[in-house]
Amino acid sequence: MPAALKQFTDTYLMWNEGYLIWISDILIALTSIGIVATLTYFKKWKWLWKEWLTSVDHKRIGIMYLIAALLMMFRGGADAMLLRTQLASPNSHFLTAEHYDQIFTTHGTIMILFMAMPMIFAMFNIVVPLQIGARDVAFPYLNAISFWLFFFGAMLFNISFVFGGSPDAGWVSYPPLTELGFDKGPGENFYLLSLQISGIGSIATGINFLATILKMRAPGMKLMRMPLFTWSVVAASIVIIFAFPALTIALALLMLDRIVGTHFFTMLHGGDPMMFVNLFWIWGHPEVYIVVLPAFGVFSEVVATFARKRIFGYTSMVASLLLISVISYFVWAHHFFTMGAGADVNTFFAVASMMVAIPTGVKVFNWLFTMFRGRISFELPMLWTLAFVPNFIIGGATGVMLAVAPADYQYHNSYFLIAHFHQVLIAGPVFGLIAGMYFWWPKMFGFKLDEKIGRIAFWLFNIGFYVCFMPQYALGFKGMQRRMYTYPAGMGWHTLNLISTIGAYIMGLGFLFIVVQIVYSIKYGERDLTGDPWNGRTLEWSLPSPAPHYNFAVIPTVTDRDMLWVMKQEGREGELRRINPDAIADIHMPKNSGRPFLMGLAFFVAGFGFVFNWYVLAVIGLVGVALTMILRAFEWDDEYHILAEEVREVEAALGRL
Amino acid sequence: MHKQSVKKWGALVTAVLAAALLSGCGPQYLVFHPVGPVGKQELNLIITSVILIAIVIVPTLAIFFFIIFRYRNTPGNKAKYSPEWSESKVLEVVWWSIPIIIVGILSVFTAKTTFALTRPPEQNVNPMTIEVTSLDWKWLFQYPGQGVATVNYCEIPTGVPVQFVLTSDAPMNSFWVPQLGGQEYTMPGMAMGLWLQADKPGQYYGHGANFTGRGFAHDDFTVIAASNSDFNKWVSQTKSSAPALTMADYNKLKKPSTMGTASYSSFPKGLFDNVIWSEGGRYMPGTMNMAGMASGNSTAMSNSTAKSGIANEASQSSSSNK
Ligand code: HEM
Numbered sequence: 001m002p003a004a005l006k007q008f009t010d011t012y013l014m015w016n017e018g019y020l021i022w023i024s025d026i027l028i029a030l031t032s033i034g035i036v037a038t039l040t041y042f043k044k045w046k047w048l049w050k051e052w053l054t055s056v057d058h059k060r061i062g063i064m065y066l067i068a069a070l071l072m073m074f075r076g077g078a079d080a081m082l083l084r085t086q087l088a089s090p091n092s093h094f095l096t097a098e099h100y101d102q103i104f105t106t107h108g109t110i111m112i113l114f115m116a117m118p119m120i121f122a123m124f125n126i127v128v129p130l131q132i133g134a135r136d137v138a139f140p141y142l143n144a145i146s147f148w149l150f151f152f153g154a155m156l157f158n159i160s161f162v163f164g165g166s167p168d169a170g171w172v173s174y175p176p177l178t179e180l181g182f183d184k185g186p187g188e189n190f191y192l193l194s195l196q197i198s199g200i201g202s203i204a205t206g207i208n209f210l211a212t213i214l215k216m217r218a219p220g221m222k223l224m225r226m227p228l229f230t231w232s233v234v235a236a237s238i239v240i241i242f243a244f245p246a247l248t249i250a251l252a253l254l255m256l257d258r259i260v261g262t263h264f265f266t267m268l269h270g271g272d273p274m275m276f277v278n279l280f281w282i283w284g285h286p287e288v289y290i291v292v293l294p295a296f297g298v299f300s301e302v303v304a305t306f307a308r309k310r311i312f313g314y315t316s317m318v319a320s321l322l323l324i325s326v327i328s329y330f331v332w333a334h335h336f337f338t339m340g341a342g343a344d345v346n347t348f349f350a351v352a353s354m355m356v357a358i359p360t361g362v363k364v365f366n367w368l369f370t371m372f373r374g375r376i377s378f379e380l381p382m383l384w385t386l387a388f389v390p391n392f393i394i395g396g397a398t399g400v401m402l403a404v405a406p407a408d409y410q411y412h413n414s415y416f417l418i419a420h421f422h423q424v425l426i427a428g429p430v431f432g433l434i435a436g437m438y439f440w441w442p443k444m445f446g447f448k449l450d451e452k453i454g455r456i457a458f459w460l461f462n463i464g465f466y467v468c469f470m471p472q473y474a475l476g477f478k479g480m481q482r483r484m485y486t487y488p489a490g491m492g493w494h495t496l497n498l499i500s501t502i503g504a505y506i507m508g509l510g511f512l513f514i515v516v517q518i519v520y521s522i523k524y525g526e527r528d529l530t531g532d533p534w535n536g537r538t539l540e541w542s543l544p545s546p547a548p549h550y551n552f553a554v555i556p557t558v559t560d561r562d563m564l565w566v567m568k569q570e571g572r573e574g575e576l577r578r579i580n581p582d583a584i585a586d587i588h589m590p591k592n593s594g595r596p597f598l599m600g601l602a603f604f605v606a607g608f609g610f611v612f613n614w615y616v617l618a619v620i621g622l623v624g625v626a627l628t629m630i631l632r633a634f635e636w637d638d639e640y641h642i643l644a645e646e647v648r649e650v651e652a653a654l655g656r657l
Numbered sequence: 658m659h660k661q662s663v664k665k666w667g668a669l670v671t672a673v674l675a676a677a678l679l680s681g682c683g684p685q686y687l688v689f690h691p692v693g694p695v696g697k698q699e700l701n702l703i704i705t706s707v708i709l710i711a712i713v714i715v716p717t718l719a720i721f722f723f724i725i726f727r728y729r730n731t732p733g734n735k736a737k738y739s740p741e742w743s744e745s746k747v748l749e750v751v752w753w754s755i756p757i758i759i760v761g762i763l764s765v766f767t768a769k770t771t772f773a774l775t776r777p778p779e780q781n782v783n784p785m786t787i788e789v790t791s792l793d794w795k796w797l798f799q800y801p802g803q804g805v806a807t808v809n810y811c812e813i814p815t816g817v818p819v820q821f822v823l824t825s826d827a828p829m830n831s832f833w834v835p836q837l838g839g840q841e842y843t844m845p846g847m848a849m850g851l852w853l854q855a856d857k858p859g860q861y862y863g864h865g866a867n868f869t870g871r872g873f874a875h876d877d878f879t880v881i882a883a884s885n886s887d888f889n890k891w892v893s894q895t896k897s898s899a900p901a902l903t904m905a906d907y908n909k910l911k912k913p914s915t916m917g918t919a920s921y922s923s924f925p926k927g928l929f930d931n932v933i934w935s936e937g938g939r940y941m942p943g944t945m946n947m948a949g950m951a952s953g954n955s956t957a958m959s960n961s962t963a964k965s966g967i968a969n970e971a972s973q974s975s976s977s978n979k
Pocket of ligand 1: 077080081084104108109111116169170171422425426430468482483508
């Protein structure tokens with residue numbers, strides 16, 4: 001090989017690092033070829049562009065978020081399997097230290113930012129407009145931009161493993177380890193730029209959904225008549241709007257340090273790394289509530305539906321959601337009790353952190369008493385919800401243990417902490433969003449996911465969870481630190497680690513069964529012809545599955561919190577399901593646009609340029625971003641009307657006239 | 658199916674938990690086997706918190722399993738069904754207040770211990786100071802009182818409170834000796850204090866706890882606690898037989914690498930303070946009343962040596978950022 005080429009492959013493609021890189025390269029190549037070939041063979045390129053990539057329909061965007069989230073769960077999960085394989089035995093050489101460091105960083109970052117976030121946004125998009133009786137979100141075009149910024153941010157992050165090298169300083173990315181002095185490589189730049197790009201999208205989504213819920217509810221849906229999932233979106237959106245800017249700032253300043261040579265976070269020349277740590281967690285702690293609050297919303301819907309009973313203590317439920325979102329801003333320093341804060345500061349943050357347990361505990365009691373004197377049936381959404389309860393109770397308990405500052409001096413940075421946050425993150429967002437996925441899947445696609453395969457996946461994942469993470473609490477007490485790529489044999493850590501790895505494999509198998517279940521159900525899943533497969537309580541179940549493009553032919557007037565349920569009790573649900581043809585008017589809708597996609601692509605190009613300090617490329621990308629914005633400013637013709645006649649035809653075909 | 662699987666599942670959880678708890682007695686559970694007052698206070702607090710939390714979660718778990726068993730939707734289930742019953746002021750007051758009370762009690766214990774740990778664990782014994790510098794990937798210990806220095810191990814006398822003054826000449830790390838007590842970060846340009854004390858002679862495992870890059874997994878050290886006389890013997894032996902630590906040696910130590918242990922009979926004067934100063938301490942108002950640093954006063958770490966003066970001020974200046 002000529003020297004120049006060799007240098008290129010070593011520096012950028014890292015082919016000298018061994019088989020892990022080669023396998024990844026081959027898999028990526030095969031997948032890409034597969035996708036391109038399939039699209040070409042079935043002549044689906046145009047369909048892909050017209051129906052999906054340019055869509056501003058919240059339902060389609062929601063589905064794209066969901067697909068992306070599942071793919072990222074697969075990537076993050078594959079990372080987890082590699083990590084756990086490395087840790088299965090002491091002094092293992094399956095991964096090098098460098099690869100282990102990269103993989104735990106990409107695993108953590110992907111799971112939180114590119115799996116949990118799109119998963120909640122999938123739920124926001126799929127459910128909220130249907131639940132509040134709206135035809136789309138407040139800003140559909142912005143919604144598409146959010147999605148494409150997330151998507152291209154995620155792509156930028158993901159290619160780092162095979163092009164230039166992944167970040168390797170942990171998902172928290174603390175300086176000075178991440179400053180140029182210790183970390184020259186492009187990996188950290190990938191982290192900074194991809195999070196920055198997708199973060200802008202997240203802020204926009206928060207604004208979009210808060211506006212949607214505040215301004216676009218159906219007549220009669222007062223705030224206190226909103227379903228609890230919608231309330232949870234309100235709470236999460238508020239937290240997004242106030243928390244994400246802190247991340248934006250932290251990332252921007254660190255990027256300036258690395259690219260322009262400023263000294264915001266280097267101790268030399270008067271910077272202060274603690275500033276980054278504070279900014280990071282001012283976003284980072286609220287972030288975990290951002291992903292868990294919507295999960296709470298899902299559980300509230302599911303519990304009421306499958307216990308056939310009104311949600312208990314609705315007012316308390318709303319109050320506790322809002323209280324959690326407020327308290328979540330006053331606990332960030334519990335992530336660094338051991339960084340030299342005075343006893344007064346530590347005590348304040350310890351007590352504030354424990355206080356989060358109060359509204360959370362109240363929510364648990366209310367879920368329990370929703371089931372009390374109900375009639376519980378154990379379909380898939382409810383199974384995951386029920387599994388959440390004890391799991392989250394234990395995770396919450398260990399959370400309170402961690403909040404006790406002096407005890408945290410012993411837990412911090414140990415496997416006790418790893419076990420705790422996996423327990424709350426998996427029982428909360430992951431179980432919640434899987435429950436939500438099963439629950440609203442028929443609404444999205446018009447068929448149910450297979451119950452039998454789903455149960456196998458459920459048991460594997462749940463049993464695997466306990467086998468994987470319970471031993472890690474013990475490992476923490478045995479003094480094992482997090483982020484060690486290997487460990488010595490003499491500490492008594494190996495048996496527990498081996499058990500934990502077996503648990504991880506069982507969970508991985510559970511995930512594969514979910515994939516099988518989805519594939520199987522596309523063909524054989526029970527079709528949902530009624531639009532109301534679970535005997536639902538709220539507006540979305542009054543629509544056919546999948547809902548027509550415009551959602552509601554006529555916007556209903558809401559008179560109760562459990563609108564559909566109450567109508568059913570009174571035998572009047574027909575009023576929601578039978579449309580009076582004369583009430584149908586022209587419907588005003590936004591036009592599709594390819595620009596959000598192109599804007600995401602331009603951000604990607606700019607980001608890629610900055611990662612490698614290739615400024616020509618960066619400028620080309622930025623010009624692209626500016627152009628798409630300018631063109632949008634001069635676009636006058638961005639909406640259209642669906643004529644009443646067309647709507648009548650669609651509704652007639654659905655048998656709803 | 659449902660009833661059985663719920664039961665099976667409950668049994669599994671219990672079994673796993675029980676196994677985890679029971680195995681907690683072995684000596685390899687370092688946190689459960691503290692050998693000094695700091696670790697003991699922390700363990701007591703851990704136990705207190707577990708008990709308080711158990712008071713809430715054990716009944717809650719029991720109620721949970723009872724409810725999903727009792728109210729399942731099977732034909733002929735005679736349990737009461739009230740689909741519209743959704744409010745009860747009394748019940749809600751009950752479950753808002755229980756967690757409030759528990760959190761209140763736990764807060765009191767937490768605050769007490771948090772403040773207690775900023776003071777030397779033993780008031781009647783003259784404390785000693787060890788200056789700790791985390792490097793990539795090794796630990797340098799300097800004994801300002803004894804004039805010796807070590808790498809990757811440190812010897813301390815039993816029964817004597819030790820003020821570890823911590824800094825870093827590398828990325829942030831965290832100084833953790835589980836059996837002596839919880840950890841504290843080492844940060845470049847700052848000096849932070851951590852009181853620890855060993856009451857039993859022995860060798861205790863220590864490790865850097867905060868990720869520092871490639872060599873992090875091999876960043877361990879040992880704390881050797883010995884009786885006062887053994888400690889003094891060790892000091893004089895080190896003084897007489899070990900080589901001196903020169904500036905050149907230090908610069909070599911600073912380079913990223915891992916290594917075994919080493920001992921030095923002396924170290925360059927003012928090395929510790931100079932490292933803090935040059936790594937950014939000079940920009941931290943209050944961190945460095947450099948010259949003599951004899952301002953050992955003020956609140957959080959009263960009653961300590963002159964050195965902990967800086968520790969104290971550093972901790973305050975960093976906390977003022979929060
Ligand atoms: C199959 C399930 C999972 C397994 C087996 C797993 C395993 C692991 C392992 C082995 C580590 C590295 C521990 C270390 O060396 O310090 C880790 C770190 C982490 N995981 Fe997971 N994980 C799983 C799911 C998740 C999920 C669902 C999330 C978030 C929603 C998540 C978030 C994180 C984070 C934030 C880190 C820390 C990364 C860092 O240290 O910077 N994990 N996980």
